[in-house]
Amino acid sequence: MSELHYLTATELADLIKTRQVSAVEVLQAHLDRIEQVNPTVNAIVTLVAERALEAAKAADAAIGAGEPVGPLHGVPVAHKDLVDTAGIRTTYGSPMFADNVPDQDDVIVGRLRAAGAVTVGKTNTPEFGTGSHTVNEVFGATRNPYDLSKSAGGSSGGAAVALATGMVPLADGSDMGGSLRNPASFCNVVGLRPTPGRVPNPSDTAAWYTLGVSGPMARTVEDVTLMFGAIAGFDRRSPYSIKEVFAPEPEQGVAGLRVAWSPDLGGLPVDSRTAAVTATAPGVFERLGAHVEEVQPDLSGAEDAFRTYRAWYYLLAHGNKSGLGPNTAWNVEQGRQVTGVDLARAEVARSGLYQRMAAFFDTYDVLIAPVSQVPPFPIEYPHVSEINGQKLPDYLSWMRSAYWISVLHSPAASVPAGFTEDGLPVGVQIVGRPFEDARVLRVARAFEQATQVGLRRPPL
Incomplete structure (x- = not known):
């Protein structure tokens, strides 16, 4: 039991229920791990050890x-x-909310608590989740545990690092333009961007906005599936909340499935190191018995649609705030136009x-592609400014492989695919038909295994 902190959530839940180990022992193992590694990577920014111990x-x-029990x-x-999180500091990565303590839980927090999970703290994020690089003026930067000089991605970077280092077995994330998938990669x-409406996000100001979703993150697909079952479900406060009860598909492999493989989603620049790793994915599926075909899906319109809706949302959500950081302020200004x-x-x-994608998925069961166009980049960079020598116009452009998928209303999972020659992680993205979250998880599980x-x- 010396490695309790690296057991899966599925294993821990079973051990606790059968009284082979106590919840207190499990918690203490993770608190010890937090004390050991968090000062190095800065993933958990608010720790509630005493409250967790009582729970x-x-x-x-x-x-x-x-x-x-749940x-x-x-x-x-x-x-x-x-x-x-009710009674727990929630800063949104912004100095304006450095001392903010909400009086109620968001839906995802309440559902995890109802399922019996024990909250240990909050994970780092850029200001208001803006961008795929986890750094803010309140807590500083979160470091990649595979190379401390590199970015952890974002905006769920703190969650991804806390998972990778064994500080927690489960963490929630959110994803508008890749904020859950990118740090998982x-x-x-592992991270799942669900079909919008699977995990409701009630809102008084943007109730119909479907680009931003909440989802589960873990070290294994099995744990993501377990957590997803706890947080998915209908909520009448969300107008497009899905009433269908989520149920995982049986683990029957992927033999016979039609898999579309796109190395660059129609011509996006992809760093050669990332491309070398993701290029191994089609062979894995072929060995598993799937029918793989290289494709160039027509995603024209995704760029304009994503940027327009994102800009509109940022003006709606943050247009009345002053003192915003440069990335958030830039998005708000785009919204004003x-x-x-x-x-x-x-x-x-x-x-x-x-x-067009509905017709595409009449032919193919899933689409696989790179999650990110680059591997983890130096932590001091504000963002990626070029790929393969091609200059990028702004801080968003390097995330197109993720945010083009966001526009599709599809579930998409980021699953570990391999490492670059210098030891940096790279993930592959598995995209499914809208509402077929269970199929995406089944395919992800087969690939993972x-x-x-x-x-x-x-190496910490």
Whole structure:
């Protein structure tokens, strides 16, 4: 039991329920790990050890009393510092909210608690989750555990690093333009961007906005699936919340499935190191019995649609705030320039894209592609400015391989695919038909089991 902190959530939940180990022992193992490695990587920015200990004691008491327990009973979890946690500081990575303590939980937090999970703290994020590089003025930068001189990705970078280093077995993330998938790829863990509406995000100001979603992160697909079952489900406060109850598909492999492989999603620049790793994925699926075909999907319109809707959202969400950091302020300014004509054009573009991809998925069961166009980059860089010598126009452009997928209304999983020659993690993205989250997870599980890449731990 000396490696409790690297057991899976599925294993820990079973051990706790069968009283082979106590929830307090499990928590203490993770608190010890946090004390050991967090000062080096800066992933967990608010720790609530005493509160967690009380929750773990209560979890053990419930087991002892024979009470019914949830699927995550006694399992430690960390929450992204963008989601509200009642009684626990939530800064959104912004100096304006450095001392903010919400009085209620966001939906995802409440559902994890109802499933029995024990909250240990909050994970680092850039200001308001803006960008795929986890650094802010409140807590500083989160470092990649596989190379401390590199970025952990973002905006769920703190979550990904906490998972990779064994500080928690489960963490929640969020994803608008890759904020969950990118750090999973950078840190050799698993993340699922669900179909919008699977995990509801009630809002008083942007209730119909579908680009931003919340989702599960873990070290294994099995744990992501377990966590997803706890957080997915209908909520009438969200107008596009899905009523269908999520149920995982049986683990029957991928033999016979039609897999579309796109090395660059239609001509995007991809760093040669990343390309070398992701190019191994088609062979894995072929060995598993899938029918693989290289494709160039027509994602025209995704760029304009994503940027227009994102800009509109940033103005809506942050336009009345002062003292914003440069990335958030830039997005707000882009929003001020959006017109009704722009929104109409974006809606037409996204509608056409949705119908083309519906036809695409009549032919293929899943699409696989790189998650990120680059491997983890130097931590002192504000963002990636060029790929393969090609200059990029702004801080968003290097994330196109992720945010083009965001526009599709599709579930997409980031799964470890391999390492560059200098030891940096690279993930592959598995994209499915809208609403077929279970199929995506089944394919991701088969890939994970075939490669075993996710078992490689950081050298801390």
